[in-house]
Amino acid sequence: MEGVDYLGDERNKAQFDVEAMKVAWAGSPEAFEVCDRMAKLVANDPVFEKFSKPMLGRKELFKNTLRKAAHAWKLFNDLHLTEEEAKWLRHYIDEPNYTDLHWEMFVPALEGQCTEEQKKKWLPLAKTMQIIGTYAQTELGHGSNVQGLETTATFDRQTEEFVIHSPTLTSSKWWPGGLAKVATHAIVYARLIIDGHFHGVNGFIVQIRSLEDHSPLPGITVGDIGMKFGHGTYNTMDNGVAKFDHVRIPRDQMLMRVSQVTKEGKYVKSNVPRQVGYATMVSVRQTIVADASKALSRAVCIATRYSAVRRQFGSRNGGPETQVIDYKTQQNRLFPLLASAFAFRFASNWLKSLYTDLKQRLQVNDFSTLPEAHACTAGLKSLTTAATAEGIEECRKLCGGHGYLISSGLPELFAFYVPACTYEGENVVMLLQVARFLVKTVSDLGNKQPVGTAAYLGRVAPLTQKNCVVQTAEDWLNPGAIVEAFEARAARMAASCCQRLAEYKSPEEGFAELSADLVEASLAHCQVIVVSTFIRRLQQDIPGKGVKQALEVLCYVYALFLLHKHQGDFLATGYLTPKQASLANDQLRTLYSKVRPNAIALVDSFNHTDHYLSSVLGCYDGNVYPKLYEAAMKDPLNDSDIPDGIRQYVQPILKQKLHSAKL
Numbered sequence: 001m002e003g004v005d006y007l008g009d010e011r012n013k014a015q016f017d018v019e020a021m022k023v024a025w026a027g028s029p030e031a032f033e034v035c036d037r038m039a040k041l042v043a044n045d046p047v048f049e050k051f052s053k054p055m056l057g058r059k060e061l062f063k064n065t066l067r068k069a070a071h072a073w074k075l076f077n078d079l080h081l082t083e084e085e086a087k088w089l090r091h092y093i094d095e096p097n098y099t100d101l102h103w104e105m106f107v108p109a110l111e112g113q114c115t116e117e118q119k120k121k122w123l124p125l126a127k128t129m130q131i132i133g134t135y136a137q138t139e140l141g142h143g144s145n146v147q148g149l150e151t152t153a154t155f156d157r158q159t160e161e162f163v164i165h166s167p168t169l170t171s172s173k174w175w176p177g178g179l180a181k182v183a184t185h186a187i188v189y190a191r192l193i194i195d196g197h198f199h200g201v202n203g204f205i206v207q208i209r210s211l212e213d214h215s216p217l218p219g220i221t222v223g224d225i226g227m228k229f230g231h232g233t234y235n236t237m238d239n240g241v242a243k244f245d246h247v248r249i250p251r252d253q254m255l256m257r258v259s260q261v262t263k264e265g266k267y268v269k270s271n272v273p274r275q276v277g278y279a280t281m282v283s284v285r286q287t288i289v290a291d292a293s294k295a296l297s298r299a300v301c302i303a304t305r306y307s308a309v310r311r312q313f314g315s316r317n318g319g320p321e322t323q324v325i326d327y328k329t330q331q332n333r334l335f336p337l338l339a340s341a342f343a344f345r346f347a348s349n350w351l352k353s354l355y356t357d358l359k360q361r362l363q364v365n366d367f368s369t370l371p372e373a374h375a376c377t378a379g380l381k382s383l384t385t386a387a388t389a390e391g392i393e394e395c396r397k398l399c400g401g402h403g404y405l406i407s408s409g410l411p412e413l414f415a416f417y418v419p420a421c422t423y424e425g426e427n428v429v430m431l432l433q434v435a436r437f438l439v440k441t442v443s444d445l446g447n448k449q450p451v452g453t454a455a456y457l458g459r460v461a462p463l464t465q466k467n468c469v470v471q472t473a474e475d476w477l478n479p480g481a482i483v484e485a486f487e488a489r490a491a492r493m494a495a496s497c498c499q500r501l502a503e504y505k506s507p508e509e510g511f512a513e514l515s516a517d518l519v520e521a522s523l524a525h526c527q528v529i530v531v532s533t534f535i536r537r538l539q540q541d542i543p544g545k546g547v548k549q550a551l552e553v554l555c556y557v558y559a560l561f562l563l564h565k566h567q568g569d570f571l572a573t574g575y576l577t578p579k580q581a582s583l584a585n586d587q588l589r590t591l592y593s594k595v596r597p598n599a600i601a602l603v604d605s606f607n608h609t610d611h612y613l614s615s616v617l618g619c620y621d622g623n624v625y626p627k628l629y630e631a632a633m634k635d636p637l638n639d640s641d642i643p644d645g646i647r648q649y650v651q652p653i654l655k656q657k658l659h660s661a662k663l
């Protein structure tokens with residue numbers, strides 16, 4: 001029935017102020033207002049309809065995405081949106097497209113890597129979209145190993161130009177979003193060669209297409225790399241391949257903020273330190289952590305609402321069956337994901353402040369916190385994207401068979417989200433970078449006290465000697481006990497890796513041999529960061545009746561679930577006894593009963609519109625079954641009872657006339 005709230009009883013159980021929790025989730029009343037306004041703007045605009053997306057062929061899908069992007073740009077201008085509003089508008093449109101690369105990679109790269117003079121030329125063009133840019137780093141043969149890129153940029157002193165060239169098939173640029181059909185320009189990363197000498201990999205602004213008729217410029221072969229995982233999702237994006245055949249660009253199109261090539265062909269480093277480039281990376285990865293919390297919250301919202309609607313077994317005297325959300329196994333799979341969404345949200349907010357602090361320090365050439373900030377964002381990128389990808393898939397399973405339907409929203413969300421584990425730093429490669437940082441930090445302890453998120457490693461000796469003092473399940477409801485447990489486990493794992501590394505002839509050989517253990521130590525370190533950040537957030541003022549209490553429960557769920565999942569580490573490092581690990585698990589069960597009445601209100605706090613969720617299982621009113629039915633009836637196969645092909649290929653079988661049929 002229209003207008004009935006099938007989840008009304010669940011909402012009435014909430015023990016906290018949902019509106020205040022929405023603000024806590026958004027970060028501030030102002031942030032909530034902007035997100036809410038942009039979400040509604042998109043949801044109420046028919047151009048942004050997305051239900052039919054999975055039914056469209058690639059060409060229609062792509063064209064439809066171009067239309068949405070053009071409409072969004074028009075809204076941006078007509079409504080005079082701020083950059084923040086425009087970012088949220090693009091987010092709620094929920095369709096990967098060339099503008100993501102333009103605004104999130106091309107423009108920041110120009111801002112971060114151009115000289116002032118270059119910025120004056122390129123930024124006004126980019127910001128008014130008179131040119132559309134992409135970021136072309138990855139090649140067919142090389143991704144993670146940037147120093148292995150093969151594209152060359154050879155300086156020609158006579159003409160003061162760089163010659164961009166793809167010497168091999170594997171040097172073709174491969175993956176850049178928007179490159180295949182839309183981008184007019186790309187920042188191309190290539191090996192700089194002057195007089196036969198290699199001067200590292202540098203970025204160059206290369207025009208790809210004519211600004212008159214959009215055709216590729218001479219010497220550039222460009223196309224799409226083909227369909228990707230999922231139906232709609234990432235296939236709305238024209239990820240491209242490009243080969244360059246001695247393409248000439250002017251000397252001033254090298255990104256010259258950090259290093260330059262003079263007219264005479266001299267390679268000179270400017271007075272801007274190379275490290276400023278890392279700040280951009282920190283910024284991009286902070287956004288990825290924020291995106292993880294958004295994607296996970298979306299999947300959890302769908303699975304939680306559906307779990308409250310869905311009933312299986314347990315009927316007494318002909319009464320209703322049990323809501324599947326009341327099964328402890330369902331809670332044990334779902335509630336830690338709900339808690340993780342909040343944990344990642346707070347981690348991303350904290351990363352944002354870390355980035356602001358880093359930017360200010362870099363401006364005055366203070367690089368002291370850079371290695372730690374770099375390791376921390378690389379690690380959190382890896383932890384949050386991996387957990388979110390797994391979490392979305394778990395939410396699909398939590399919805400049983402219906403979760404496998406495209407109309408549940410979950411398969412497409414998974415297909416859309418899962419490449420986050422690979423792009424912007426492949427996750428394992430990221431954890432190995434964290435491992436290098438940890439090894440260096442532990443090895444330098446005699447000379448240097450670690451700071452920030454690594455400060456606890458400065459206490460590695462006491463953390464190795466002290467053991468957990470928990471005696472009852474209640475004792476686990478203590479932030480100090482939780483933080484110490486995570487720190488002790490991580491410090492012991494890092495110290496043990498360092499000890500074993502010392503047994504190898506060369507550090508590199510040891511690092512390669514122990515890399516799987518080092519990755520585990522890095523993950524343990526990243527978990528310290530997320531757990532401590534959540535706890536620190538709770539030490540701040542959080543207005544609204546019951547809001548802080550509800551978040552405290554989620555914080556303990558997050559920490560104790562991780563402790564249970566990784567109890568092998570906690571036990572093997574000797575910090576916990578099996579009894580203490582078992583008490584943590586007892587406490588976790590009790591905490592689930594505290595989450596249960598708040599579950600629906602907690603997912604309402606994400607403030608996701610039905611448009612954004614695009615899920616018949618996760619709709620706000622919980623009226624799941626009619627929506628499932630209606631979505632099924634819209635499938636093109638249901639246009640007629642006897643679709644194309646039945647008369648030709650099925651009836652001859654039934655009528656035993658296959659041998660004479662025209663197949």
Ligand SMILES: Cc1cc2nc3c(=O)[nH]c(=O)nc-3n(C[C@H](O)[C@H](O)[C@H](O)COP(=O)(O)OP(=O)(O)OC[C@H]3O[C@@H](n4cnc5c(N)ncnc54)[C@H](O)[C@@H]3O)c2cc1C
Nearest residue numbers: 135136137138142143144175176177419422423424426428
């Ligand atoms: C949807 C999507 C969009 C993208 N968009 C862009 C874009 O706009 N522009 C762009 O330039 N690129 C883009 N990329 C490319 C992306 O950045 C690369 O795929 C990514 O950097 C990983 O590199 P790779 O594919 O070469 O993986 P590889 O590095 O080849 O990884 C393959 C495997 O090897 C392992 N491995 C690699 N190195 C090591 C090591 N040292 N030790 C241990 N294991 C290792 C990895 O863990 C992984 O399991 C995109 C990719 C995707 C999926």
